[in-house]
Amino acid sequence: MQATTLTRQSITGSRFDACVVVNKRLSVEFPKAFDGYNVIGDTCTSSGESQLDVPGYPFRPKFQVSSSTPSVQAALDQTKDSENIDVCVKEKSSQYLNRKDVQEALHAQLVGVTRWTGCNSVVNYDMLNLEIPTVNIVGSLVSSGIRVLVYSGDQDSMIPFIGSRILVDGLAKELGLNATVPYTTWVEDKQFGGWTQVYGDILTFATIRGAGHLAPLTSPKRSLALFAVFLSGKSLPEALPN
The missing domain is CATH 3.40.50.11320 (Rossmann fold)
Incomplete structure (x- = not known):
């Protein structure tokens, strides 16, 4: 019940002051390179992003990560040694899915947007469905x-x-x-x-x-x-x- 209440407050922007204070504190204390979806994982240095980034996730601290123009070669070179895991997969997937030949092969059409992204404002979901x-x-x-x-x-x-x-x-x-x-x-x-x-x-x-x-x-x-x-x-x- 408490988790449901906190989720609703976060989505509607009516969180208790104490929750807002804690969220801001987390944003300060957590390092910019911390990936909440994989706490022992690296982040892609060419973009400064997690392997999985969900904009607007209710309880995710608003980390201020500077993002420079991504270097494709830097993304290709950066992998994890343990199982040769590519930590820049999100960035490279976006580049791949925005290629014209790939979109034509998938019969994909850009409607209301100029490029494909993992999340956009064209499709709006009711966040209260998270409950x-x-x-x-x-x-x-x-x-x-x-x-x-x-x-x-x-x-x-x-x-x-x-x-x-x-x-x-x-x-x-x-x-x-x-x-x-x-x-x-x-x-x-x-x-x-x-x-x-x-x-x-x-x-x-x-x-x-x-x-x-x-x-x-x-x-x-x-x-x-x-x-x-x-x-x-x-x-x-x-x-x-x-």
Whole structure:
């Protein structure tokens, strides 16, 4: 209830003074290079942006990041060493989707705008729809006999995995599902991949170690392993006992 109230206040611009003070304080204390969607990730130095930027996100501090004219070569050169992850994917995706040959191949037409962007003012969404819960949709799928996997990157501060775990656990209790696999670790290539719990062999929750909000982008190898195991209908490999 409190989270819903705060969301509504943020969207309508009627937040409590205390919330405004905290938000401003966060804007001062957080470094400009901090990516809330991947707290251990780098940002693209040619644009100073997160891998995923959502303008107007209700509780995101208004970081003042200076943006210079992007250098394509600088964007191409900047990658993360661990899994060769490109931290400038947003910038380069925008450049790619604004190419005339790409737009023609996709039969895409620019209507009301001069170039493609991730977000624009042409399509307006009712932000109050953020208050509408979707966990019941997951419940209806499970009740229909459809296997469901809910996963979270453990480095995502925007939608923390703890909240996702609480929602899934509450849904399982509501549906009368018992834990068939207790909360335990899973491994990938003999390395700790994350945590998982399974309810009734039909509802699975899992975290992906080292992944941010965009798990397949920030931890592609573990994300693929998790997805492949789920599609196969098998259980995630557990860590070997000490």
